[in-house]
Amino acid sequence: MDIWLQVAQAGDRSEIATLIQRSTNAWYQRHGLGAIFPAEAESCGLFVDVYQQLDAGYHWVARDEQGVICGSCFFHPRETHLGLGIMNVHPDYFGKGIASRLLAKAEELAGDLPVRLLSSALNLDSYSLYHRAGFTPYAIYQDMAIPVPAQGFTFPRLTQGRVRRAQLADRPAILQLERELLGIERQCDIDYFLNDTSGLWRVAVWEQDGRIGGYLASVAHPASRMLGPGCCYREEIALELLSWMLDHHHRGTTPVVLVPAQRSALSQVLLRWGDGFVNYILHR
Ligand SMILES: CC(C)(COP(=O)(O)OP(=O)(O)OC[C@H]1O[C@@H](n2cnc3c(N)ncnc32)[C@H](O)[C@@H]1OP(=O)(O)O)[C@@H](O)C(=O)NCCC(=O)NCCS
Incomplete structure (x- = not known):
């Protein structure tokens, strides 16, 4: 499958909000925990709006051959590090290397600075994703x-x-x-x-x-x-x-x-x- 990465566009907001909701809820529901975003998908537009104001041009999405958005990740360039937040892949596209591609983009954008993120210890899918890419935990909450x-x-x-x-x-x-x-x-x-x-x-x-x-x-x-x-x-x-x-x-x-x-x-x-x-x- 041909996947390409690009910076998110203003018109992508509602497709991304739906992706964040479906992808994150899928993980919680698969683990018997119930939907973490029970409100309508639109509520997840909050993340798009906030990070658009904070870090315009640093929200990257993955698209398939048809242009469907199948992955999304927010990057936050800061004085001391590059923050990475809310990594999501659409459940129909899990296991195809999309998150790894977005992670490689983060490392490219970070240059010599460290990449910093917060991840749930319960989520072994993402732990494995980051661990494989060379990340190590340094603080537990x-x-x-x-x-x-x-x-x-x-x-x-x-x-x-x-x-x-x-x-x-x-x-x-x-x-x-x-x-x-x-x-x-x-x-x-x-x-x-x-x-x-x-x-x-x-x-x-x-x-x-x-x-x-x-x-x-x-x-x-x-x-x-x-x-x-x-x-x-x-x-x-x-x-x-x-x-x-x-x-x-x-x-x-x-x-x-x-x-x-x-x-x-x-x-x-x-x-x-x-x-x-x-x-x-x-x-x-
Ligand atoms: C976690 C998530 C982003 C992974 O996306 P993905 O595109 O499927 O991941 P990739 O195909 O790039 O896989 C990269 C590595 O991640 C790990 N991984 C991904 N999914 C996994 C799973 N279900 N079980 C175990 N390891 C997994 C593996 O180490 C994998 O490397 P490998 O394929 O060489 O074994 C995706 O499952 C997702 O969006 N989940 C729901 C939302 C979420 O949990 N986001 C992370 C919050 S920080």
Whole structure:
């Protein structure tokens, strides 16, 4: 089968949204987990829109001889690395080397920079794809779903600092935190979060005596309800940022948080929050 790669065009949006939904749901359903994108396919257009604004010209698709889009992957060129996100192949085209071709394109675009991606440890198809291409895991996260009561979320203070909504003036401090704690730079992502006017995104910072010690971004959309990315100096700060965000951005929903697996104390508290809220819902 003849497959060729090209940059996605504006008119491809709905075909790509359908591909992302079908391809990702296919994996979840094959593993008895139910559809991960139960809303209509259109909701997956969110990814196309966001990355079109962030990285125009870096969304690549694979087409077959008839021009049908059978693969899609978003690339994110950043100061320190090339990010790779949301790799999808249409289920009718699995196992034909399409993902490998898209991955080779990422490596070509990255040049001398490393390629960075997040992949589910449950998904052995993609683990195998990336492993075969020479990728190695360097950090493990556990994802936790936390139901947030509609009337809000309260959590005792652990630090002398305070959490507040981030402002544009916080940009240099957030960039410095990411450089120092994560070793990466991605100015355009931080600018995107801070300049959002849609209300989908929110950013909070933790500060004490005028010094920023952590930040957390969050998205609330039918296709993606997540807390992150973010980073901070201590686990207490992480808990204050997370509880602020749950209360201010996710009331009455169940967002997902990715917790670094080596942060055991943090995981323990979040597991209690999850359990606590499950009990709360059952009592209603
Ligand atoms: C994972 C996925 C992108 C692979 O796409 P693909 O075009 O079928 O992959 P390729 O044909 O290029 O295969 C490349 C390598 O991936 C691995 N792989 C792909 N599918 C696999 C499967 N079902 N089982 C085991 N390994 C698999 C193999 O190592 C394969 O190399 P090989 O053919 O030499 O054995 C595709 O199955 C998919 O879209 N799945 C649903 C969405 C998803 O999980 N996306 C990844 C999220 S990060």
